Amino acid sequence: MTDIPAKTRQIAPLRTPTDLGADATRDIAAALTTLLADVFALYLKTKNFHWHLSGPHFRDYHLMLDEQGEQIFAMTDDIAERARKVGGTTLRSIGHIARLQRIADNDAEYVTAQDMLAELAQDNQQLTAALRSTHAVCDEYNDVATASVLENWIDQTERRTWFLYESSRSNH
Template identity: 30%
Template sequence: MKIDIGIGQKDRKKIADGLSHLLADTYTLYLKTHNFHWNVTGPMFNTLHTMFETQYTELAVAVDDIAERIRALGFPAPGTYSQYARLSSIKEEEGVPDWKEMVKQLVEGHEAVVKTARKVFPTAEAAGDEPTADLLTQRMQLHEKTAWMLRSLLE
């Protein structure tokens, strides 16, 4: 059935493509945060173990919200590791860095998600796609705050 929500097919496709990059970044950050939750050691163990759990739990919800928005726009959401590897601007961590490096990488990951969301925003705004613009605003706000909190641990 044809989608008739007041946003043309070309604009919906462009927005969905941008959201696919956001989904890949968010999922990659989720996986990295979960990995660091499992493997953090050192004097900040308890604080970071708990903080990382809170963060990856929030990211799991975000992944679903972003994927469902892509679907509402009428396009399939990427859902494989190979798609995420191709679409994400965040690099996976192969090893187990120390806690300071973990925090540094997560700051960079949250900032990368913000930049990806910011790239999609003008397209959503120009198309009158308020639900996507709202989602992007919420994501940027949360990731900027999380990056600030993590960055504070290193100062």
């Protein structure tokens, strides 16, 4: 422990050692942070719809959205930690999420189950595009580790889109 008073100590910036250059750190961390805002927005919307579902397929949809919410939430820590591992920083607050998110909130008092599923399918498609865009940034700087985990999330997100789409189709 040091005897230097906290007010006079130099605070070291959050610089994680990396072999990626400053441009790579800046661009990859920024892409991951924006992606993380989208993932949190999608997570909360998925849980919102999970909590407010009603109708004849309630149990099946409720369980599916709960499972999808868990899968989406599981991405959050890994995304944030990738930003830190490449030498950057990431989200710091709900306000930060709100400023960056590209997936729209849905604060409607009532949404039909079919509309919930269709909206979440579109949002997951939008997230897939964001994941691919982030992957392109990682490819530009040869960040194969981040690109690798993004590929798994692309597959998971495409699967969620497929399930939501098939569940929302009418049987006519």
